[in-house]
Amino acid sequence: MSYIKFKIPDDLKNGIKSFLDKVASTRDSKLRKGMNEVTKSIERSLAKLVIMAEDVTPPEILFHIPLLCEEKSIPFCYVSTKKELGNSARINVASSAIAIENVGTGNDRELEDIIKKVAAIK
Numbered sequence: 291m292s293y294i295k296f297k298i299p300d301d302l303k304n305g306i307k308s309f310l311d312k313v314a315s316t317r318d319s320k321l322r323k324g325m326n327e328v329t330k331s332i333e334r335s336l337a338k339l340v341i342m343a344e345d346v347t348p349p350e351i352l353f354h355i356p357l358l359c360e361e362k363s364i365p366f367c368y369v370s371t372k373k374e375l376g377n378s379a380r381i382n383v384a385s386s387a388i389a390i391e392n393v394g395t396g397n398d399r400e401l402e403d404i405i406k407k408v409a410a411i412k
Contacts (some may be wrong), residue, residue, distance in 0.1 A: 291327045293352040294344055296412050303369050305407075306341060309400050310378040316394030321379055325351060328387040337389035338393060338401060339365050343372040355387060366404045376399045 298306075322331040325328045332355070333335040340359055346352050359366040369375050372384035379388050393401050 295356050307378040313393050314380040315411050319394030320392035322389040323385050328389040331389040334392045337364050339390045342387045343375045344368050345371045367408045
């Protein structure tokens with residue numbers, strides 16, 4: 291049993307990472323980093339997209355996230371490693387999960403594109 295519900299192709303993972311980097315560099319964006327903040331963001335229905343790392347151990351840490359996202363109709367996706375996720379969010383530590391609450395000005399279309407691509411894979 292795993293929290294990874296579907297496989298994301300590498301080119302889409304790279305697109306997700308570059309989008310996250312772009313959002314992190316936008317001045318009026320808002321990211322929630324780490325398990326507790328991501329869980330709160332989902333429960334309050336503030337998250338627009340949740341990104342999780344695939345190499346989290348033990349996997350039980352992230353087990354509830356996809357279930358919460360499905361319950362609240364929040365799209366979610368995966369990247370390969372915690373380190374990549376942390377680097378893409380421009381924090382200097384590895385992160386197991388990140389929620390995007392506000393993409394900032396000019397990033398709305400890219401968010402919609404990624405959500406459509408992830409929905410097509412699901």
